[in-house]
Amino acid sequence: MLERKRCSFDTKQLAEYFNGGQEKLQRIGELADLLHQQEWGNKSRRYYLNRQELYEDALKAALGIWDLIRKKVITMEDAMEARKLVDFPGGLELHIGMFIPTLLSQASPDQQAEWLPKALGLKLIGTYAQTELGHGTFVRGLQTTATYDPQSQEFVIHTPTLTATKWWPGGLGKTSTHVVAMARLFIKGKDYGPHAFVVPIRDMATHLPLPGIKVGDIGPKFGYNGVDNGFLSFNHVRVPLDNMLMRFSKVTAEGEYVPPPPSNQKASYATMVYVRATIVEGAGWALARSVTIAVRYAAVRRQTSAHPGEREVQVLDYQNTAADLLPLLASSYALIFMGKAGMAMYSQFEQDRDRGNFDSLPELHAVLSGMKAVSTNIASDGMEAARRACGGHGYSLLSGLPTTFTHYVQNVTWEGDNNVMLLQTARYLVKQLLAARAGKASGVGSAVYTNNAEAELRQRCPVTCSRDWLDPAMQSAAFRHRSARLCVAATELLAGAGGGQVAFEGPAWNSNTVDLIRLARAHCFFVLHSTFADSVQRLSDEGTLPAPTIAVLFKLVSLFALSIMSREAGDFLEDGYMSGQQVEWARRQYYAMLSALRPDAVGLADAFGLSDYLLNSALGRADGDVYRALLAAAQASPLNETEEGPAWEHTLKPRLNPRARARL
Amino acid sequence: MLERKRCSFDTKQLAEYFNGGQEKLQRIGELADLLHQQEWGNKSRRYYLNRQELYEDALKAALGIWDLIRKKVITMEDAMEARKLVDFPGGLELHIGMFIPTLLSQASPDQQAEWLPKALGLKLIGTYAQTELGHGTFVRGLQTTATYDPQSQEFVIHTPTLTATKWWPGGLGKTSTHVVAMARLFIKGKDYGPHAFVVPIRDMATHLPLPGIKVGDIGPKFGYNGVDNGFLSFNHVRVPLDNMLMRFSKVTAEGEYVPPPPSNQKASYATMVYVRATIVEGAGWALARSVTIAVRYAAVRRQTSAHPGEREVQVLDYQNTAADLLPLLASSYALIFMGKAGMAMYSQFEQDRDRGNFDSLPELHAVLSGMKAVSTNIASDGMEAARRACGGHGYSLLSGLPTTFTHYVQNVTWEGDNNVMLLQTARYLVKQLLAARAGKASGVGSAVYTNNAEAELRQRCPVTCSRDWLDPAMQSAAFRHRSARLCVAATELLAGAGGGQVAFEGPAWNSNTVDLIRLARAHCFFVLHSTFADSVQRLSDEGTLPAPTIAVLFKLVSLFALSIMSREAGDFLEDGYMSGQQVEWARRQYYAMLSALRPDAVGLADAFGLSDYLLNSALGRADGDVYRALLAAAQASPLNETEEGPAWEHTLKPRLNPRARARL
Ligand SMILES: Cc1cc2nc3c(=O)[nH]c(=O)nc-3n(C[C@H](O)[C@H](O)[C@H](O)COP(=O)(O)OP(=O)(O)OC[C@H]3O[C@@H](n4cnc5c(N)ncnc54)[C@H](O)[C@@H]3O)c2cc1C
Ligand SMILES: Cc1cc2nc3c(=O)[nH]c(=O)nc-3n(C[C@H](O)[C@H](O)[C@H](O)COP(=O)(O)OP(=O)(O)OC[C@H]3O[C@@H](n4cnc5c(N)ncnc54)[C@H](O)[C@@H]3O)c2cc1C
CATH class of the missing domain: 1.20.140.10 (Butyryl-CoA Dehydrogenase, subunit A, domain 3)
Incomplete structure (x- = not known):
């Protein structure tokens, strides 16, 4: 484009700065090429997929990246970039983005030793289930209960009301086998407020919901439809004492509650x-x-x-x-x-x-x-x-x-x-x-002006x-x-x-x-x-x-x-x-x-350094050849699979009186 | 809802005023009930439809209303309300909203006599094709040509460049059999600018594109996906002299151009x-x-x-x-x-x-x-x-x-x-x-202040x-x-x-x-x-x-x-x-x-008087029973057709090692 000749600075250099250096930027380019060649990484049909296809293909893409790591084709660092480039959020999003990080931050060392290898090896898939139908912002208002039973040394996880149904967690609908559920901890009738519990929700062999579990997809959304955000209710589901994440707060076998140290909040x-x-x-x-x-x-x-x-x-x-x-x-x-x-x-x-x-x-x-x-x-x-x-x-x-x-x-x-x-x-x-x-x-840092706000009020723009x-x-x-x-x-x-x-x-x-x-x-x-x-x-x-x-x-x-x-x-x-x-x-x-x-x-x-592969846009192509791209992409639209279109045979033909060949 | 008790005025009366009176508002309610009972008018699966289903179902809804008129179940006036209530724009949108109105305003009486009955009787389906890949706002820049051939007394409609491809017209992709095409009129080498031509584009018996026509759907959009907005190009397609809409500008058989009267613009x-x-x-x-x-x-x-x-x-x-x-x-x-x-x-x-x-x-x-x-x-x-x-x-x-x-x-x-x-x-x-x-x-009306703007400038807020x-x-x-x-x-x-x-x-x-x-x-x-x-x-x-x-x-x-x-x-x-x-x-x-x-x-x-049928919203229900409605609607999501979900068998199962029954 002539446009680029008019530019007053070195866009490539700036792109390198933004993307972590020349090598990194180059590596991102190589990854884009690599991904584009994978069946699951090819984006040419992305805009045509229906909900079910989006869901399946997004999972395939996530698993595809997982495999590239396993086969040592790419590093962990590469994988982070690859996830951005493939740009296909799906059922594993919360496993990677919340379940594993929550184990890392809130599970005790023993608990980590137990669950992390399984999570990292995809022997289980988890999500983070905090929000309920009735409560999002107000976490203290969550209604799901986890009642400690000292007899069996188990927690009984329960959904007491309709509004206590877990709602929104990503990957919960059809993908996750486990959740970290936020539930109010009750011991001997006393309410200790929301705590985190690992709860298995699906049978590992059949993927069917476990007894006491009702789980499913919450339906289509504005976007993000590759993700199966889900609902979940518990009917007196029992999990062992050890399934409460105990890095900070603890419950002893006897039902003693040990509050978190103050440093926890920091x-x-x-x-x-x-x-x-x-x-x-x-x-x-x-x-x-x-x-x-x-x-x-x-x-x-x-x-x-x-x-x-x-x-x-x-x-x-x-x-x-x-x-x-x-x-x-x-x-x-x-x-x-x-x-x-x-x-x-x-x-x-x-x-x-x-x-x-x-x-x-x-x-x-x-x-x-x-x-x-x-x-x-x-x-x-x-x-x-x-x-x-x-x-x-x-x-x-x-x-x-x-x-x-x-x-x-x-x-x-x-x-x-x-x-x-x-x-x-x-x-x-x-x-x-x-x-x-x-x-x-x-007042420190940016809020230092609060130390002397009255003086500031008298200032005038110079x-x-x-x-x-x-x-x-x-x-x-x-x-x-x-x-x-x-x-x-x-x-x-x-x-x-x-x-x-x-x-x-x-x-x-x-x-x-x-x-x-x-x-x-x-x-x-x-x-x-x-x-x-x-x-x-x-x-x-x-x-x-x-x-x-x-x-x-x-x-x-x-x-x-x-x-x-x-x-x-x-x-x-x-x-x-x-x-x-x-x-x-x-x-x-x-x-x-x-x-x-x-x-x-x-x-x-240009200096953002975003690749055509990432953008996946007929209008945003670096080469500016937008009209050809639009036409080519449109022709691949599923409605164009037949010349007559999907409604001809059963819906339009009976109306338009097929015998008349009138061409006006 | 207690909320409604707090209200200081008569909402029903205001709703009647807004909706054209008590009878009209009541009629709208009856129509909503009637539509809800039709298979094509039932909205319960609307949010789950994929593109092809949206396209077909939207057509069925439009034809359904057409039939209710034909069977005299509803009047024309009812039908206008019914279209709003069903709220399902589809392949007939432009036929009703632009093709017929354009015939009414721009066709000569003879032309109206010829085409209107067919259009109103759905013997043909039309759309309005003005915009091209390269031109929307700037209508004078349209590139499609209509060259008059005095020999055969025909116009030759042609798409000379990629950017001249018609693009966007609703219903053009797979539904319309005819278009009103805006094309630059050329007579004896002289360019008279854009004029309107009726052009048949599909065979009435087979619905296949006529010779010289390339037509299809332009692909999925942000919304409005029941409508098959389309592309269209002409390869020297011939239409008779009479297919130019001649209420205002005219072309004689000899190729004389008669410009529109000045009143046309008004x-x-x-x-x-x-x-x-x-x-x-x-x-x-x-x-x-x-x-x-x-x-x-x-x-x-x-x-x-x-x-x-x-x-x-x-x-x-x-x-x-x-x-x-x-x-x-x-x-x-x-x-x-x-x-x-x-x-x-x-x-x-x-x-x-x-x-x-x-x-x-x-x-x-x-x-x-x-x-x-x-x-x-x-x-x-x-x-x-x-x-x-x-x-x-x-x-x-x-x-x-x-x-x-x-x-x-x-x-x-x-x-x-x-x-x-x-x-x-x-x-x-x-x-x-x-x-x-x-x-x-x-300056008249609202712009009267321009008559005395300088005085206005000296005013101060009192x-x-x-x-x-x-x-x-x-x-x-x-x-x-x-x-x-x-x-x-x-x-x-x-x-x-x-x-x-x-x-x-x-x-x-x-x-x-x-x-x-x-x-x-x-x-x-x-x-x-x-x-x-x-x-x-x-x-x-x-x-x-x-x-x-x-x-x-x-x-x-x-x-x-x-x-x-x-x-x-x-x-x-x-x-x-x-x-x-x-x-x-x-x-x-x-x-x-x-x-x-x-x-x-x-x-x-409430005073807008919008029915639950129109709103089709789990959150906006008049009775406020939102959580039950959300849960019920979500359960009908297609992803919930099976408990395991569509990705289990082929995508997830091979990974999760089905033999392990570990429940942690
Ligand atoms: C796509 C998506 C994915 C999600 N994924 C997950 C997930 O994986 N796991 C999970 O647990 N949750 C998830 N959530 C839920 C999410 O965390 C909540 O939606 C979010 O916390 C907002 O809460 P809410 O929906 O209850 O909004 P509400 O709190 O009901 O807010 C409604 C309105 O009230 C206002 N409001 C509420 N409280 C106040 C206040 N105190 N002061 C002033 N105004 C207020 C808000 O500004 C807003 O306008 C997801 C949500 C979405 C949309
Ligand atoms: C859903 C949908 C349905 C449609 N249906 C039909 C149809 O049935 N039949 C049909 O013929 N067409 C149809 N169109 C096309 C529509 O009429 C055009 O998109 C519209 O006229 C805008 O033109 P454009 O897309 O060329 O925008 P552009 O003109 O390319 O506008 C791009 C940008 O440039 C700016 N701009 C352009 N010109 C100027 C100017 N002179 N001064 C200042 N700023 C300017 C605009 O503000 C805008 O930000 C449809 C479009 C859509 C989105």
Whole structure:
């Protein structure tokens, strides 16, 4: 494409940086080729599969990767990449992603010795069954019971009500033979709250449900249909004492409950920090994928010429299309950098922890809760916006855009509903502010502004011309100011609602959650932006990437900041922090960045390094040959198996009066 | 539900008003019962069908309704309702929605006499084939040719390039026997641009493509998969002279081209006004459907209690959930009222037209272009927001929410891409302003402010306390001010970009479309809000609805206005029209409306009068028995046909070592 000639920086080098180096990127390419050659890895029919086929083929793909490891064709590290490339979530997803990790984190050494080899050798398949029909967010409200019977030294697992039916666990429907079930532990009538139990649910020889077990698939979903999310109820199912995961809490044979050590909670926070940093980076990559497709297509697609005979305009040259897509490019970059920074913070925390220092944990945990929400919202909304920017062809599954979205968007709900996540961040920030006001200034890291929020409130935006807005420090100051202001306002609101007292749950809290969520979101954008800017600065300082690349990345930082400020200008105007003129400068500079980045748009998409194999998109092909690809793919549609189509013989023919050969 | 006791107004009466009276509403109920009893009308397996089944069953449903008319079980008017209730778009969609209407509007009387009886008697099935692989928005760029051969008095229809392949027409893939094809008319080498031709494409006896025709299905889509959208190419296909639709333009046997009379364009604008008013009301109903499901579920769903033993909170009592859903209720009402007002304006126009007065047409057309975009954007985004507000269960197809969205969201693209539609409105507004400045004040109707925009710019918001914001006139003034300001700003921007000259296409236009779209959107919100407020006022003045109902509707008007103002506060602050304090009052009043409307939320959903049959949702049932419904529906999932599932025998069993009966 001519487009690529216009690019101002070395896209390959940036792609290598993002993908962990030249070797790694090359290895990813080799893996894509390898997978494409496997029957189970060939994606050409993926968009045509019905639910049952999706389910079976997804399992085959997962097992196929398993075999490649066993045969030593690929390493474990390769396998992680291969799972991403094959991109076919199925019945083993939770076995790999939750069952095994839960054993690793919550089973005692003896229990691990017992179950891990079987899990790793696929002698059993497990899933993680926490959510019930009636309870997702509110884990303390789970209703499944595990009653200890000291006589037989067994737990009796039971589903007492309809709403206690386990609901949603991936792979539970038809695949898993075992579950880790969260159930309320009862000993001698006392309720110890939810604990984790390993429960076999299917006969290993017949795969039929064991006595007392009712299990099945919960039906089709928006996306993710290769996965058999399932339901499960227990009718007084007995498991031995040893099936409660006992690394932390314990129950003795006599029925003595040994509570978990306090360090347990810290450890579980730390795990969440790690998982959420992964989600944040994953959000960036997920969005990158849709954006790569849409940006490439918008450079190929031409529509409308003002004068007959003139070449039509590339739709990316309409400012509205650029405004739809380029800020999404910036968001993808911001999220990937944020995810990487989150991982680095986590590593730093691990080092501190080993020296007995847990200080950074609360902040890290609080920020990454909200960041989970903000990142998955940005990615989900961005994917759908990218799809719409492609006009009609974006509605076709062959574009790759619809399924990318429908598979992804569950992320706003699971691993913690986004509203609930943001409220955790808000809770933390308000607490910090209250502590500071009580003379115990404790704000660290990104929340340090809570130590001195009142002073921040008096700040005014120092921008004096449009160019000033290209300074990341000016951008960052604005985001910080917004967070500080909203933090003070939300705290006052809560105090007002509580008659002077701030409560962190109950009616006063629940009826002010809109402003609390607004605060948390503002804080996360502040962190996201400053992390993005700081990361690019570091790459520049360390000489990791050459000047032209750094220059483009800084433009993306500005685009990210200014597109948000333009859209959410009210937040900066309301208290007089910015003037109308300053907002107008920000908006003009935002539009200027759209133009400035336009020549690099395709390059910035290329720099994610996503392969055609991964994208599996007629519109997003690197070579731009979209129309031929669409036609070729469409012809393979199952409806085209016969010329007359599946409804002719029995449905249409009787109506259309076959004897008449009228051709009008 | 206890919820319904809390409601302050007569929901049944409002439902009757919305649905065209008591009799009509009752009839809709009867139809729902009737349809539910038909094999093809039973929806219980709808979410489980694969693509081929969807295609066949959708056809059966359409033919089923056709038969009920033929057998005089239902009237034509009933049939229109039945199509909505069955809600199963299929291969006949375009035959009914475009092919027949196009014959009615563009065929000459002779042509109508020839084709209409066949079309109405289903002796042939047609579709409307305009879009090509390479051209959707830019109709003038279509590449299919129709070359007149005076020798044989035939047109030769041809697809000269890959990108000229027809692409997207509904029912084209496997159902249609005929198309109205848009093709460039060539006579003696001269290009007369796109014209409409009836072209038979399939043999009536065998349903096989006729010689020279390549036709098929374009593959699976985001939604709408009962419809066989198709591709089509012509290899020098000959049709008689008489197959060009000749009500307006004509070609004589000798090859003389007779251009359409100027009134043709006005007529086609008028048709568009009518169609777009329908789309606007349809957007309201589409959104109403998702909102009904989500609001009812949010009243049933309980999650989290602050203290053990306390009843858990209805999620609708979290302010964030109320803020997600109640403004969507308000939007649905606003859109339905807007659609009805649009229809009324159209009728008024028809009366004026019959007296030779076309004055209102340009404004009507311009406003409804943008309104098409704004309404379908509000509905699409709102549907997805409603889905997400339902947490995990909203991700299940059984909730009804995912498919409602995926079927609907194509509306942002087809019947005119939304960006392009908004740019039409912007173009009109800027032209009005320029005319006024040139001393030819011509702004009428909603655009009357362009006559005196500079004076409007000096206005300041007169609100002096939070309560003032409940006055629809204050709300309306703010929206009007915003439009006027953005209109002046966009005009100056264009003038600046064109060196003093305003151009309505080309680079200067194309690189300022973000602000132009912003203007158009602002104008449409102004119209939408004032139409909503005026409609409620009229219902009050005319005594159509009792005071308690009017009171609730006015709260919805305020909620609609204030939720938007809070979100888009920057637009009102930027030029000093509002102060930060006024915005804060608006926001507080917005939250107050959320609380005030909370007890009426379920009632306002009930008042749409949507039947359980239409909703087909485990979450949205009128009786609130959601968990039982979810479990029952899930058990019918095809994956549950066997206990072991479809992958056991061939895929899982070989791995899990069936001989080991280890139960751990
Ligand atoms: C595709 C998918 C896969 C899943 N896989 C698994 C799995 O493998 N294992 C498993 O155990 N579970 C799984 N889940 C379940 C998932 O963890 C839950 O759906 C999730 O925790 C959200 O809970 P919920 O559905 O109960 O939402 P709800 O809590 O019912 O939320 C409904 C609405 O109420 C709001 N809300 C709820 N509580 C509050 C509050 N305190 N304050 C403010 N607002 C509130 C939410 O924001 C939301 O808008 C899966 C879900 C999905 C969609
Ligand atoms: C489900 C479905 C059913 C359909 N059914 C039919 C049918 O029955 N018959 C038929 O003939 N067609 C049908 N269509 C096609 C439909 O009419 C076109 O998709 C639609 O007109 C949009 O055109 P496009 O796809 O070419 O988008 P494009 O014009 O390619 O739009 C791509 C992007 O460019 C932007 N853009 C394009 N032009 C401009 C401009 N001038 N200014 C600013 N931005 C611009 C758009 O906003 C969009 O973001 C159907 C489409 C769908 C999705």
